[in-house]
Structure formats: C-alpha cells, structure tokens
Amino acid sequence: MPTARRPTIRDIARRAGVSESAVSFALNGRPGVSEGTRERVRRVAEQLGWHPSSAARALSGERTGAVGLVLARPASTLGVESFFLQLVSGVQEALSTRRAALLFQVVESLDTECELYRRWWAERRVDGVLVVDPRSEDPRPALLGELGLPAVVVGGGEAGERLSSVSADDTSAMASIIDHLHGLGHRRIVHVAGLPGFVHTERRVSCLRAEAAARGLDPHRTRSVTTDYSDSEGAEATRLLLDEPDPPTAIVYDNDVMAVAGLATAQERSVAVPAELSVVAWDDSPLCRVTHPRLTALVRDTAAFGRLAARELLRLLDGESGRAVASALPRLEPRESTGEANRAAS
Amino acid sequence: MPTARRPTIRDIARRAGVSESAVSFALNGRPGVSEGTRERVRRVAEQLGWHPSSAARALSGERTGAVGLVLARPASTLGVESFFLQLVSGVQEALSTRRAALLFQVVESLDTECELYRRWWAERRVDGVLVVDPRSEDPRPALLGELGLPAVVVGGGEAGERLSSVSADDTSAMASIIDHLHGLGHRRIVHVAGLPGFVHTERRVSCLRAEAAARGLDPHRTRSVTTDYSDSEGAEATRLLLDEPDPPTAIVYDNDVMAVAGLATAQERSVAVPAELSVVAWDDSPLCRVTHPRLTALVRDTAAFGRLAARELLRLLDGESGRAVASALPRLEPRESTGEANRAAS
DNA sequence: ACCGGTAGCTAAACCGCGTTAGTTCCGCCT
DNA sequence: AGGCGGAACTAACGCGGTTTAGCTACCGGT
Incomplete structure (x- = not known):
C-alpha cells in the first residue's frame, strides 16, 4: 500500500471551491471570509484530517511550535532521580494546551549544551528553551539573550527581557x-x-x-x-x-x-x-x-513546577516580557526517619 | 541589543561570490561545483556559523531531521524507573551522530499516543518514531504502516517494510x-x-x-x-x-x-x-x-539498547527495509538477596 | 575548422504556508 | 445616476532551502 498523501491547504481549497488564501484566513480565524465559508472550510479540513505543516509554518511565520529542554548531566548521575521525568511530564501538560512539541536532549557537558542552543537557534528548531540546573557562573542566560531565544530558567536566577525564572523557595x-x-x-x-x-x-x-x-x-x-x-x-x-x-x-x-x-x-x-x-x-x-x-x-509537586515553567515560557512566546516567578512552597512530610536527638550524644 | 540575524545560504552566496544553488551543491556534497569553490563556500559557511534551517529543509527535502518517542504511561507509574532516561540518553547518543533531534512526549493513554502520531505525521514533525512498551494487541504498528512513518518497536514484535523491532531476549x-x-x-x-x-x-x-x-x-x-x-x-x-x-x-x-x-x-x-x-x-x-x-x-545495558534502537531507526530512514534485531543478552548479577532455599519450608 | 560532451555554474521552479496588495461585487448615500 | 466604502475573495510574493533545466566555456577527437 502506498503511503497516504498528506493533505495541504490546496486540497482543502479545491474541495471547498475557494482560493488557498481564503482557506488560510478561514482556518486561522482572520477576517476576510464569511462565516459560511469559514465553517465549510473548517469542515473540509477536519474531514481530510489536515494539520498545518510545521515546516511551512515555521518558514513563513517564524514560529516552530516547539520548545527545547537540555539536560547536561554525565550519564552516570542520570536516570536515578525521579525529578526530571516528573518535571518533563508537567512541562508537556502545559505545552499540549498549545499543541507545542518538546525537543528533549541529554548531553554530557555545559559546553555541549551551549553549542546545542546555538545550533537549535540557527536551525530554527525551537521558539524557546527551558534551562535547568542553573549555575552560579552560568554562561547560558547571556548566550540565549544574545541569540534572542526566549528562555525560562528552572530553579532561579535573574529575569531579563526575554528571560524568566521560576524558582522553588x-x-x-x-x-x-x-x-x-x-x-x-x-x-x-x-x-x-x-x-x-x-x-x-x-x-x-x-x-x-x-x-x-x-x-x-x-x-x-x-x-x-x-x-x-x-x-x-x-x-x-x-x-x-x-x-x-x-x-x-x-x-x-x-x-x-x-x-x-x-x-x-x-x-x-x-x-x-x-x-x-x-x-x-x-x-x-x-x-x-x-x-x-x-x-x-x-x-x-515537581510536575506542577514543570507546568509553571512551561506556562511561563508560553507567556514569553506570546511577547510578554520576562519576570521572576515563585512556585508553591514545599512541605516537609515527617516520617519515621527523624526523631528526638539522642541526649547523651549531643 | 537587537537579535542577531541568522545567516542563510544567500549570505554565504554573496560573500563567496557564487549563486545560492552553488552553495547548496557545495555544502551538500553534490557534484556541480569545483573543489576550490566547495572549499571556499565551506569556509564562509563555517565562519558565518551557518546551519541549515530545519524548516526550509523539511519543506523541500521532505526530511525533518527529527524522530519522535512517545511514552504512554499514567503519571503515577512514571518517574520512578530509571529505565526511560537511560534509554533516551542512549537513543540520543546515536541520533547525535546525525545531528537528529528527538521529540519526546509523555501522554496518558495509548489512544492519545496514536492521535499524536497522526498529528506528527500530518504536521511533518518527525521522520520516524521509536515505539516503546509494545502490547499484545497493538494498534500502533498498523497505524504507522498506514501513515508510512518509519518506526522501530523497542521491545519486540514483528518487522515490516518500514518497521523494525529490537528486542531483549x-x-x-x-x-x-x-x-x-x-x-x-x-x-x-x-x-x-x-x-x-x-x-x-x-x-x-x-x-x-x-x-x-x-x-x-x-x-x-x-x-x-x-x-x-x-x-x-x-x-x-x-x-x-x-x-x-x-x-x-x-x-x-x-x-x-x-x-x-x-x-x-x-x-x-x-x-x-x-x-x-x-x-x-x-x-x-x-x-x-x-x-x-x-x-x-x-x-x-539500557543505554546500549537505546543506541541500538536509534541506529536501527536511522537505518530505516536511509531507506533500508525493516528487520528484527536482537540486543545483547542480559546478565544475572547474583548479590546477597538470593540464597539457598530453606529446606524445611520447601 | 567543426562538433559533441562535460565540468562548472546560474536561473527558476517548487515545497506549504502566511500575508499583502489588489480585484470584484454589492449596497448605500447624495 | 454616480461615487464610495467595505465585505469577500483571489493573485502574487516571500520564507530558506533543494532540485531541475538551462547556459557557457573549454577540451578532445576527427
């Protein structure tokens, strides 16, 4: 069986008997088409299972619909903590409301991470990034600022024009x-x-x-x-x-x-x-x-932390300016591993 | 400070004093340019820090340079096992040799996963996918076959034309x-x-x-x-x-x-x-x-398993046909939690 | 001297969308 | 009746690459 062809706005235009631009207007909620036509176009698109080509959209609109997350940790210290998968799952919950995708990459060092940001930027692969594990002398915010890539630093740090930070207290x-x-x-x-x-x-x-x-x-x-x-x-x-x-x-x-x-x-x-x-x-x-x-x-609530960070990034992508956001306060759950200090010993 | 502009082949062409097509030929190793020109163009590209726009490339070449991995697990069972981060880090090690990106998504159900494949396909977001947690009555291979999306099933299953499987024994x-x-x-x-x-x-x-x-x-x-x-x-x-x-x-x-x-x-x-x-x-x-x-x-060696799967997917993307691949045999490491059965009890 | 072939290059079309600049048509006002 | 404005739509262009179809200059063969 041959691969099914992906429908384009051209197919929709033909079926609906209008021009391609009309289809574009109709599907993006722009003025320029009557309500009747808009509805008809929408139905045809639905019926054809059409989704906009992310490539074409990125090429004209300058938006990729994807954000990046790089994890720079040596392989050995990886994969044990539950923290990251939880964070990522929260991030995606927030991103999915906008149908945004997440580019996720694990690298060995901070240098590789910076190179990757440069590449992603040059390749126009992402609209913005989430930066984790902020350092005290961190080269990343400056780099991202230079590239004009919106970013949210997860875990604190200062904010900037296109840079927010979300932090746990x-x-x-x-x-x-x-x-x-x-x-x-x-x-x-x-x-x-x-x-x-x-x-x-x-x-x-x-x-x-x-x-x-x-x-x-x-x-x-x-x-x-x-x-x-x-x-x-x-x-x-x-x-x-x-x-x-x-x-x-x-x-x-x-x-x-x-x-x-x-x-x-x-x-x-x-x-x-x-x-x-x-x-x-x-x-x-x-x-x-x-x-x-x-x-x-x-x-x-690490997933909630991820949601918060992703929502903040979406806000930046909407053109709002950067700021510092604080997450919910953590709570100490006392269990059996803590108890009164031994009097004699202290 | 204004955002730096991203260099395009046009910039390279101007600087090198050749046409844009010549640049494209030169950088992609096609015939049609002399070795001298090729080298000159390469140098200019390097100097400008040029990387091809993934969007533009995807639009013409039909290749995105990204592969997808969807994890369908309810949030509760997530984030404890070390398995997935290890797998993913192995996957990326293999992908990075081709500068391919990984789209990673966590969803709640198999249905959502299938919808996501459809969307990724229609949006031309990925060239292929890695399928994890294969089921006994799995709708995914058929769907991916229908869409013509190359895939590697991680953990077994049968192979097809554009479908491979890698399995642990x-x-x-x-x-x-x-x-x-x-x-x-x-x-x-x-x-x-x-x-x-x-x-x-x-x-x-x-x-x-x-x-x-x-x-x-x-x-x-x-x-x-x-x-x-x-x-x-x-x-x-x-x-x-x-x-x-x-x-x-x-x-x-x-x-x-x-x-x-x-x-x-x-x-x-x-x-x-x-x-x-x-x-x-x-x-x-x-x-x-x-x-x-x-x-x-x-x-x-879960990371090695991931590498194997990713390499197999790259093979599929190169046009090779699907097959079933077996990974290295696992090894049982005896430690202190196993010992002789209690005679009386057995 | 003439011709065919090829190396090395350029011009132009195309991918699928968003967008801007028209164009047509209709109703309304004077 | 004529002009004017807006609604509804279409034509054409650009995004940044790849690719095909030309085009020119040179080279070897007869």
Missing part, C-alpha cells in the same frame, strides 16, 4: 527542615548537598549556614558537604561523617537516592535510625516510602 | 533467573510482573510457565501475578503472597522499584531475606545496591 524549605530538626533537639546537622556549582545547591548551603548562625550552632558541626548526587557519593559522604569524632545526629540529603543510600550506610554500621541518626530527604518519591524506617521528606 | 533472561533459583533449591517461585497487556510481560510470563513445566514445578506455586509496576502494587502483591499457606521461597520482580518495595515488605514482616525468601530484580539500578541485603538483579 529553597531558603524557606531549608529553614523548615532545620526548624523540624532543631525542634527535635538536633544540634549537629549535616547537609549532604549536590553539585557545588548549582545555584540551588549554593542557596541551600548558605541558608543552612544562616540558620545555624541564627540558632547559635557550631558551624564546624552544622555544615554542608557537596557530592555529585550519586548514590555512591551519598554513601561515601555518610561513611566519612559517621567516622568523625562527633558525628552528626541528623543528615539532610539533597535527593532521594542519596538519602536512601545514606540510610543503608548507617544501618550497615548499626547506627540506629532515628534513635542515633535522623535522616531527611530533599524531594519525596516512592523510594522514600519503601525504606525502613520510611524517610522524612521534603515534598514538592 | 526476555526468554533466556527468565531462563537464567529460574536456573539460578532452581539451582539454589527453590521450588516455589513467583514472578511479580508488570502490566499484563505488554508483550514483554507476556513473554516473561509464558517463559516462566514453560520453565516450570520443564522442571516439573507445581504451576500453582510457580506462577506470575501482574501489577502496574508501582511500588504500592509491588508491596501489595508481596503481602498477598506471604500470606498464602505455602508462600513462595523466591520472588522475581519485573522492575527495581517493586523489588525494593517487596524486600521492604518482607522485612517489615520479619521474613528474612535471603534465609526465608530470595528476591530478584529485573533491571539493575543504584537502588538495588543500596538495600540490605543488596538485590540480585538482571543487568541490562
């Missing part, structure tokens, strides 16, 4: 965690953070420092250590911490995988959780609920 | 698991499978049945139960199994998340693993290595 999230732990009597709290260059990592780190200072905690005991988000570095960090002379009584991990790995490491050493050590996971997931004890976790 | 994988467990003395082995409509689920189920028959195991004891891949159904299935009068001595879970949940459930009931119950996870991940005991798992 890491500061108050960290504060609520410290509040919870401090209230349970913990005085030696260590934060096992993710990659050091990331903006959200640094925000969390500095918030922890501020909280510690505000509560008069020893900054050598209550502090952050950085990792690459992997289970192995999470476990390794945990081992080093437990080996210290005055080990922490509570550890906050920057993702679910490290939290689970840390919990396992503690149990391996017969450190009782939560009796001797409390554990908190930043970001909830099914993982946090299948361990024993279940992990106290910071619950965020 | 589930049968021998299941055989190796049963072999391992049977060798350890297990005679009551239950397989906690994933969604019942999936081809790979059914292949695994029927292989388990065949293996049981071949070894003379009681088909009421050695059998499969199906779930939706979620941690909660994995845990629930485990509870039901452990409550049976003659509970299984070994359970094989169809993904890592259910295996971890199952292990936790057993431990919650003080069922010792592996002394009283052996646990196997189908698909390895960091999760399987952070539990106690660590989980015996079926290790597959």
Whole structure:
C-alpha cells in the first residue's frame, strides 16, 4: 500500500471551491471570509484530517511550535532521580494546551549544551528553551539573550527581557527542615548537598549556614558537604561523617537516592535510625516510602513546577516580557526517619 | 541589543561570490561545483556559523531531521524507573551522530499516543518514531504502516517494510533467573510482573510457565501475578503472597522499584531475606545496591539498547527495509538477596 | 575548422504556508 | 445616476532551502 498523501491547504481549497488564501484566513480565524465559508472550510479540513505543516509554518511565520529542554548531566548521575521525568511530564501538560512539541536532549557537558542552543537557534528548531540546573557562573542566560531565544530558567536566577525564572523557595524549605530538626533537639546537622556549582545547591548551603548562625550552632558541626548526587557519593559522604569524632545526629540529603543510600550506610554500621541518626530527604518519591524506617521528606509537586515553567515560557512566546516567578512552597512530610536527638550524644 | 540575524545560504552566496544553488551543491556534497569553490563556500559557511534551517529543509527535502518517542504511561507509574532516561540518553547518543533531534512526549493513554502520531505525521514533525512498551494487541504498528512513518518497536514484535523491532531476549533472561533459583533449591517461585497487556510481560510470563513445566514445578506455586509496576502494587502483591499457606521461597520482580518495595515488605514482616525468601530484580539500578541485603538483579545495558534502537531507526530512514534485531543478552548479577532455599519450608 | 560532451555554474521552479496588495461585487448615500 | 466604502475573495510574493533545466566555456577527437 502506498503511503497516504498528506493533505495541504490546496486540497482543502479545491474541495471547498475557494482560493488557498481564503482557506488560510478561514482556518486561522482572520477576517476576510464569511462565516459560511469559514465553517465549510473548517469542515473540509477536519474531514481530510489536515494539520498545518510545521515546516511551512515555521518558514513563513517564524514560529516552530516547539520548545527545547537540555539536560547536561554525565550519564552516570542520570536516570536515578525521579525529578526530571516528573518535571518533563508537567512541562508537556502545559505545552499540549498549545499543541507545542518538546525537543528533549541529554548531553554530557555545559559546553555541549551551549553549542546545542546555538545550533537549535540557527536551525530554527525551537521558539524557546527551558534551562535547568542553573549555575552560579552560568554562561547560558547571556548566550540565549544574545541569540534572542526566549528562555525560562528552572530553579532561579535573574529575569531579563526575554528571560524568566521560576524558582522553588529553597531558603524557606531549608529553614523548615532545620526548624523540624532543631525542634527535635538536633544540634549537629549535616547537609549532604549536590553539585557545588548549582545555584540551588549554593542557596541551600548558605541558608543552612544562616540558620545555624541564627540558632547559635557550631558551624564546624552544622555544615554542608557537596557530592555529585550519586548514590555512591551519598554513601561515601555518610561513611566519612559517621567516622568523625562527633558525628552528626541528623543528615539532610539533597535527593532521594542519596538519602536512601545514606540510610543503608548507617544501618550497615548499626547506627540506629532515628534513635542515633535522623535522616531527611530533599524531594519525596516512592523510594522514600519503601525504606525502613520510611524517610522524612521534603515534598514538592515537581510536575506542577514543570507546568509553571512551561506556562511561563508560553507567556514569553506570546511577547510578554520576562519576570521572576515563585512556585508553591514545599512541605516537609515527617516520617519515621527523624526523631528526638539522642541526649547523651549531643 | 537587537537579535542577531541568522545567516542563510544567500549570505554565504554573496560573500563567496557564487549563486545560492552553488552553495547548496557545495555544502551538500553534490557534484556541480569545483573543489576550490566547495572549499571556499565551506569556509564562509563555517565562519558565518551557518546551519541549515530545519524548516526550509523539511519543506523541500521532505526530511525533518527529527524522530519522535512517545511514552504512554499514567503519571503515577512514571518517574520512578530509571529505565526511560537511560534509554533516551542512549537513543540520543546515536541520533547525535546525525545531528537528529528527538521529540519526546509523555501522554496518558495509548489512544492519545496514536492521535499524536497522526498529528506528527500530518504536521511533518518527525521522520520516524521509536515505539516503546509494545502490547499484545497493538494498534500502533498498523497505524504507522498506514501513515508510512518509519518506526522501530523497542521491545519486540514483528518487522515490516518500514518497521523494525529490537528486542531483549526476555526468554533466556527468565531462563537464567529460574536456573539460578532452581539451582539454589527453590521450588516455589513467583514472578511479580508488570502490566499484563505488554508483550514483554507476556513473554516473561509464558517463559516462566514453560520453565516450570520443564522442571516439573507445581504451576500453582510457580506462577506470575501482574501489577502496574508501582511500588504500592509491588508491596501489595508481596503481602498477598506471604500470606498464602505455602508462600513462595523466591520472588522475581519485573522492575527495581517493586523489588525494593517487596524486600521492604518482607522485612517489615520479619521474613528474612535471603534465609526465608530470595528476591530478584529485573533491571539493575543504584537502588538495588543500596538495600540490605543488596538485590540480585538482571543487568541490562539500557543505554546500549537505546543506541541500538536509534541506529536501527536511522537505518530505516536511509531507506533500508525493516528487520528484527536482537540486543545483547542480559546478565544475572547474583548479590546477597538470593540464597539457598530453606529446606524445611520447601 | 567543426562538433559533441562535460565540468562548472546560474536561473527558476517548487515545497506549504502566511500575508499583502489588489480585484470584484454589492449596497448605500447624495 | 454616480461615487464610495467595505465585505469577500483571489493573485502574487516571500520564507530558506533543494532540485531541475538551462547556459557557457573549454577540451578532445576527427
């Protein structure tokens, strides 16, 4: 069987007995055709299963109907966190209301990511992009500004003319965690953070420092250590911490995988959780609920975060100017992995 | 600052002092220009940072330079498995050699997925697609055939003219698991499978049945139960199994998340693993290595699987005809969650 | 000296849409 | 009756490439 031919506005025009321009007017809601004709054209288009060629449309209208999302992470730290698929699924929920497509790409490094933006721009593949994992010295906003490619930075950063940012309130999230732990009597709290260059990592780190200072905690005991988000570095960090002379009584991990790995490491050493050590996971997931004890976790609606980011990008594409948007506050869900600090130990 | 203008072949033509067609010939390696001119044009293009407009190219050449991947899973069962991000990252590694882009979309149902294929086809958004989670009564291959959209079914199924399939050898994988467990003395082995409509689920189920028959195991004891891949159904299935009068001595879970949940459930009931119950996870991940005991798992190179599938799709796009391709054999990695069957219990 | 063939190039058409500049027709006003 | 304006529609162009059909100059053969 030969491939079915794709219908074009020409086919519609012939069937409806009008010119191609009339069809274009009718289908795009422009003035210039009578209501009767418009309706007739619409019916024919429907009946033929017509959809505009994205290529042709992009070529004339300068709009592709696609947005891009690049994930720059080495393959090893990939594929464990539930965060990204959730985010992406939220993004698409918002995009699908406009029939926009998502170009998704995983690359190894930030440089490759920047090259990719250049290529996408030159190839006119995308109308805008979502930037994730913002860094403290991030070359991407400047590049995108130079290219004139609208962008939304997911996770914070400043806004610009064609640049928005949506951010989770890491500061108050960290504060609520410290509040919870401090209230349970913990005085030696260590934060096992993710990659050091990331903006959200640094925000969390500095918030922890501020909280510690505000509560008069020893900054050598209550502090952050950085990792690459992997289970192995999470476990390794945990081992080093437990080996210290005055080990922490509570550890906050920057993702679910490290939290689970840390919990396992503690149990391996017969450190009782939560009796001797409390554990908190930043970001909830099914993982946090299948361990024993279940992990106290910071619950965020990641899909909603993705929706918010995508909607903001659509707003930019509509010509509105950039701004900074804050997402809903995360909530700390206390479970069995956190408990009163051991009096003797503290 | 105004947005930089994107260079076109016209700019190149002017700078190089030749016609636009000559530029096109030169850059696409067609005959019709001298080597000297070709080289000069190439240099100018490079210098201008030119990349062909994907829209313009698609409009004339009928090729978009993009392929699609749709994931039809309800949001709830999403985002836990490491499988898809790994697959996608492998896919892109292969695609990037041809500078092809990936359109990635998550939808709720198979119907939406089919609609999406129709739309992508009509909009000429993709040159071909990767189909995942093949079902036993799958409408997708027929639809794609009708549309003339080249496709690769990831996970098995038959091939066609513009349709290939790449498959993991589930049968021998299941055989190796049963072999391992049977060798350890297990005679009551239950397989906690994933969604019942999936081809790979059914292949695994029927292989388990065949293996049981071949070894003379009681088909009421050695059998499969199906779930939706979620941690909660994995845990629930485990509870039901452990409550049976003659509970299984070994359970094989169809993904890592259910295996971890199952292990936790057993431990919650003080069922010792592996002394009283052996646990196997189908698909390895960091999760399987952070539990106690660590989980015996079926290790597959998922990224390599993705690469294979993408390469096969590129082959189809080059005009080669469809075929069935087999991926590398999976390997069973024995860890501490499997051990000798308890003599008394069996 | 003449002719045919080919290498190297240009002009022009085309892909499918959006858009702008006409064109026709009709009703209304003076 | 003539002019005028707007509604409804069509013709033609451009977007940035690819591709086909020419066109010219040169080269070798007889």
